[in-house]
Every structure is written in C-alpha cells, then in structure tokens.
Amino acid sequence: MNTPEIFQHIYRDLADQTLMRTVPIPSPTAVSPWIAMSLLHKAIRRGRTDFALAAAATLLRDAPDKLWRRLGGAAFEDIGLGNLSLLPLVTAAMAGKRVRQTFGGEWQVASYLVEQLCQSVKCRAADDLLMTADTHPEFIQVRTVLVELSIPQLLDVVIGTDPVQIRALAMWYALGTDRRPSKHLTYQRGNPDAVFNTLFEAGWPNTLVEVCRVGFKRTGEVLAPFVLLLSRDIANQVSTIVPDELADEQLISGVPAWAFDQYSREGKAALRSFLGGSTDIARWIREEIAEGDRLSFLGNLLFRVEGGAVDRRLRWATGDLLKSLAELGGNGGDCADASEPLRLLKADFKSFQEVRFNACNR
The missing domain is CATH 1.20.272 (Zinc Finger, Delta Prime; domain 3)
Known part of the structure; x- marks a missing residue:
C-alpha cells in the first residue's frame, strides 16, 4: 500500500x-x-x-x-x-x-x-543512537569518511552489516544534514525518499516504513528513521521490561524539580549557580571541561542521572549498548568517558537539588 x-x-x-x-x-x-x-x-x-x-x-x-x-x-x-x-x-x-x-x-x-x-513501555534507543552517532568521540573518523560516499553507497551501508552506529550515520547523511543539521556532521543534501524506498525494498515492513517516512517529514528529526533502522536489530534479540531507578520527587511551586532543565531560564540559572560551588562534581567540571562547554556538559549529565529516566524501560542488548555509549560519551565537552563525573554528580545530587530549589523557587 x-x-x-x-x-x-x-x-x-x-x-x-x-x-x-x-x-x-x-x-x-x-x-x-x-x-x-x-x-x-x-x-x-x-x-x-x-x-x-x-x-x-x-x-x-x-x-x-x-x-x-x-x-x-x-x-x-x-x-x-x-x-x-x-x-x-x-x-x-x-x-x-x-x-x-x-x-x-x-x-x-x-x-x-x-x-x-x-x-507505554519506553525505549529510548533511537535517541541514544542519535547522541552516540552525533557526538561520541569514537566515531569522529567515521563521520569524516562517510561524507565522501554517494547516496547509493551510503544506502548500501544502511542495509549492510556494520555496527548500528555506523549504519545510522550513513542513514543521516543519506537523509541529508541539510534537513537535520549537526555541528558535528558536514552539510550535505540528501534524498529521504531514496532512504525509505531502499529499506522497504530490503524487507522492512511497509506500514512502519511509511509511518517513519511521514514522521521524519513532520518532526524534522532523524529519530523516526532511526526507530525504523533499529526495528530489524531488535527482531532477533531477547528483550525485557525493567524500571529505572527514579530519584525522590521534589516540588518547586507545585512543579516537579526535574522539569527545570538546561533548556529553561530557571534551570540554566540553577546549573550556573551549582557550577560555581564547591562540590566535587563542580570542581571536576571546572578542571576538565572547557569553559564554553561546562553548562551544557553538566546539563547533559543531569539528563543521564534524572531527566532521561523512565518508569518502564525496554531492555535489549543493542539498546543497552547504545544507552551506555550515550551516557559515557554523548555528553559533549570532548569527554569520551563520563563515568567519573556521573559518579560525582550522583554523590552530590542532594546538594544540586538544594541549589536548584533555591534558584527556581522565586
């Protein structure tokens, strides 16, 4: 159809x-x-x-x-x-x-x-794939190599057997970075219809292909085609449903504190205030991360600890791998392994909650 x-x-x-x-x-x-x-x-x-x-x-x-x-x-x-x-x-x-x-x-x-x-059960694998493909330092060279390929060559990679992160980058370039730009990817015109037609011809389900084709047009994000790409990977893997650990809920003027993130004026104020403090994580960021990247780096760490948590997560091998890659290497600041700052933020989380409450409760 x-x-x-x-x-x-x-x-x-x-x-x-x-x-x-x-x-x-x-x-x-x-x-x-x-x-x-x-x-x-x-x-x-x-x-x-x-x-x-x-x-x-x-x-x-x-x-x-x-x-x-x-x-x-x-x-x-x-x-x-x-x-x-x-x-x-x-x-x-x-x-x-x-x-x-x-x-x-x-x-x-x-x-x-x-x-x-x-x-619904949640699966954030498409977003973890996006962050990994876009920002993880491990794929710097891949981003440079793939941009030299033609659309047909990129599509061969998309339906091939390379790791899904490489296939996703090939798909992104084939869709066109003119439609969904990234500062980490070279600007290139793509051919979205060729991408979706190729996946249909390669055996992806007709309805899912068309839903993701329209989803890409209406959202302007590569998340829809990435869901389509991953749908074949999960087909041969065992999956379970596991709840994430959710932090205690703190209200600020009747609104959950986790709503105040780096994309709001109040959330940014809280992050800036916390970065200037004496906690171990604030000191680590000041010492290890370039000044212009510190706010977004801390905001991304906060997302890993709090903002991206879900009530019921679909767990499967590739999804778990992508989650780990995004958590450790998808936070910016040229940090390839964020295990230590993540540990420090978790240890200092109560201090952050106090700073955020005071900054946002005005």
Whole structure:
C-alpha cells in the first residue's frame, strides 16, 4: 500500500480510539512554555499522566504548535520500539488542526495521546543512537569518511552489516544534514525518499516504513528513521521490561524539580549557580571541561542521572549498548568517558537539588 492508503487506515483507528472516550477536563498550570515542554516530556517518560496532562493543557493554551511537535518527538524519542502500534496514531495526529477536528478536536486527541504515551513501555534507543552517532568521540573518523560516499553507497551501508552506529550515520547523511543539521556532521543534501524506498525494498515492513517516512517529514528529526533502522536489530534479540531507578520527587511551586532543565531560564540559572560551588562534581567540571562547554556538559549529565529516566524501560542488548555509549560519551565537552563525573554528580545530587530549589523557587 502507498502512504495515503496506509494513513486512511490509521485515521480510522485514531477516530475509533478518540471519539468513544471520556475526556479529562483540561487543567493548565502557570508555567512558561519552556517549562511546560520539559514537564510534558519528562512526565511521559516517568508515566506521570497527571503532570503530563497539565503540561499538555498548558501548551495547548499558550503554544499549541509546540505541543504537537513535542508529542511527535516523544513518540519516536521515548517510546519507539516500546510500543510501535502507537507511533502511527501520533504521526497521524500531527497532520494538522483541521484533521484533528474530525477526531473530536485538539484536547480530545491530545489528552488521548498523552495518556497512551505515559502508559507505554519506553525505549529510548533511537535517541541514544542519535547522541552516540552525533557526538561520541569514537566515531569522529567515521563521520569524516562517510561524507565522501554517494547516496547509493551510503544506502548500501544502511542495509549492510556494520555496527548500528555506523549504519545510522550513513542513514543521516543519506537523509541529508541539510534537513537535520549537526555541528558535528558536514552539510550535505540528501534524498529521504531514496532512504525509505531502499529499506522497504530490503524487507522492512511497509506500514512502519511509511509511518517513519511521514514522521521524519513532520518532526524534522532523524529519530523516526532511526526507530525504523533499529526495528530489524531488535527482531532477533531477547528483550525485557525493567524500571529505572527514579530519584525522590521534589516540588518547586507545585512543579516537579526535574522539569527545570538546561533548556529553561530557571534551570540554566540553577546549573550556573551549582557550577560555581564547591562540590566535587563542580570542581571536576571546572578542571576538565572547557569553559564554553561546562553548562551544557553538566546539563547533559543531569539528563543521564534524572531527566532521561523512565518508569518502564525496554531492555535489549543493542539498546543497552547504545544507552551506555550515550551516557559515557554523548555528553559533549570532548569527554569520551563520563563515568567519573556521573559518579560525582550522583554523590552530590542532594546538594544540586538544594541549589536548584533555591534558584527556581522565586
């Protein structure tokens, strides 16, 4: 089937799910769109439907375009292989406001998707693959070599037997770094349709190929094609579902402290204040990381310790490998092994919580 035929079936499924349900009353909260976006994403990861619905209602009121981009991002970044049947519904809902009206309207659709995202098993392998391919020092030379290949040569790598990190980099270049740039990758025009057509011809499932094709167009991120790439890797591996260890929840003016990350004004203020302190991790970063990279490096470490935690993680060999590579080498600052700073941040985490509470509770 072609894309329109496939999505006609998906639209019917979405209508069946959204039109015959009791809709929760929207209860927006008094936070900025940046805090609301962070709250939405992290609440979905933790299965906190209450906070996720509040964040979604806030974005729908104040920044609706950001809501739908975030839901699309969360589906491929945080759920992915954990619930492949949900990805088509989220992708279909991103078609536009007029389409969503046929399914009951903005809140009818958004609240349903938020609930389903929260309840799903999470697999963050696509995002870990992105961070590893993009920033891990181990693949500096690979990034340089692959850019010299033609699109057909890149596609041979994509469907070949190289480690998945190399196949992902080849896919990224074939899709085009003009569409999803990175400061670590050379600018290059790609051919997205050639990528998805090649995977279909190589035996990837038709519906998943088309969902990820449209998901890539609507999100502008390589996460959707990376989910597609990984779907074959997981097919022959044993998987289990294991909860992450979640830190105690601290509230700041009724909002979980984990929502205040490096992408919000308040979160940045907390990180800057903590970096100037006397903890072991602050001293380590000042000594080992270039000044211009310190804030983002600490923010990325915080994501590894807290922001990226999920309530139920799909564990499988390649997923575990990618998680480890991203945790140790995907934090920037030219740090190939972050095991020591991660250990120090965990040891100093209560001190960070105090600094963050004081910086954000104003």
